[in-house]
Amino acid sequence: MDFWFSLIQILNGVQYGLLLFLVASGLTLIFGIMGIINLAHGSFYMLGAYLAYWLAAKTGSLTMAVALSLPIAALVGYVIESLLVRTLYRRDHLDQVLLTYGLILIFNESQRMLWGSDVHGVQVPALLDWSIRLNETLSYPVYRLAVSGVCAVLAVGMWVVIQRTRFGMWVRAGASNREMVAALGIDVKLLFGVVFAAGAALAGLSGAIAAPMNSVYPGMGESVLIICFVVVVIGGVGSIKGAFLGALLIGLADTFGKVFVPDFASFTVYAVMAAVLLWKPRGLFA
Amino acid sequence: MTAAMLPAQATRHSTFIEAAGLHTYYGSSHVLHGVDFRVHRGETVALMGRNGMGKSTLLKSILGIVRPRQGRVVVDGIDVTGAETHAIIRRGIAYVPEGRGVFHNLTVAEHLRMAARPGPTGRLDWTYERVLETFPRLAERLDNLGNHLSGGEQQMLSIGRALMTNPELLILDEATEGLAPLIRREIWRVVRAVKETGIASVIVDKNVGVLLDLADRNVILVKGSVVYYGNDLTANSEVLKRHIGV
Ligand SMILES: Nc1ncnc2c1ncn2[C@@H]1O[C@H](COP(=O)(O)OP(=O)(O)OP(=O)(O)O)[C@@H](O)[C@H]1O
């Protein structure tokens, strides 16, 4: 295989992986720390994508649209957490699955009513709408590099917040012993609300910046949700580090699967998951 | 003297914790039967009683970790009945629970830093450095995770973390349980040092001798009721023998 061609696949795989990581990190944190299985997590991704589409059309600027979709997704996440999810902490997973599945239906119906069932494209902002020429036939779109860059910066930022700040310590402590965190005088409900909102914001942002690459369509939340569950399971539930490696693994497996075994492309990620789970049944960093 | 003339400190309540008529249940099992419990500012209270008599349940009921079905809890003059645990704790209480409550995935340094805050009156006596001076063994283990510590180290960490919140009251539930004699002595040394600084404490422990020596007041629980509340327990060998078994 030609060098430039391989490089393009690797860049695509990493870009997809980094994007998945932003969505999956919220899913794994919310499950690992709050014990909540949030099926509606993918809906925040969809919300971000539709907001990007709609606000970009309204304001004429994708940058503006992305910047707005982030706080909107965070707010919607916070409201959903404090009105609905909060009542489920002490309930079993079936109740959580039922509620969050119900939320998916509400999200999807709202999407259909607000924006219709058509597939929409979103224009790449002019500043980033060019490609880097690699050789006579191949070039690489700058927008994808920009997405990778934004995701990488956010991943580092997330690492710093979780590993280096007191807020991050509270969050990790909450995963270990929630009652003890409260017994140290920390408002665990507020803490969880903020974590949930942050997860929603990251998912929304991911959907928004992915919109120009993948278009915007009904059901996009569910497809990303399923892949993100694969990432979370591979990485080990609750592990951010695991989600990071799992996401890169899945991003690369999916990309190279489409190149090498196009007939079975939709199976490659599950084959990777099965292989990892055979080796480490509880995921890479459980 | 009118209230306006009193210095700020004197307006604080001399009774720090006042719990009255607490009834606590686990499901249908009635564990606390109308317990009254009081801790004065700066006072060391030994909460005694045989296994399963409701000592830990009383502490958790005061802190809102379990919800009493009846009764009132007042902390520093403020009614906190039904309030959330974090809000009650923020009034100046530090809790070292049975089992220590160490976070398996946080380092020693992180345990201390995450808990740090000035006390309710702004007091900042217990800093990171002071806690490490008090527990030199923790200073050698700063980067170790909670689950890589020995039982004694975990206990010191739990107490050190509690002190980082600069409390007015330190609650120790079975702080020396399962520890080697040397480590116990170390813990008691710190508890005495804390007492010297004027911090009140409620101590639950199997070691009756130390408690009798340390406590300003003793409370004995039998099947969820207070059978003794006073400060002449040393002279009351009859009460001790009947309710504690020594
Ligand atoms: N979570 C719980 N659910 C049901 N019953 C409980 C629970 N915790 C304690 N109990 C019961 O309540 C009673 C009081 O328990 P508690 O732990 O308060 O006693 P204790 O005095 O602290 O005893 P120990 O010395 O063993 O720590 C016991 O009979 C115990 O079995």
Ligand SMILES: [Mg+2]
């Ligand atoms: Mg107990």
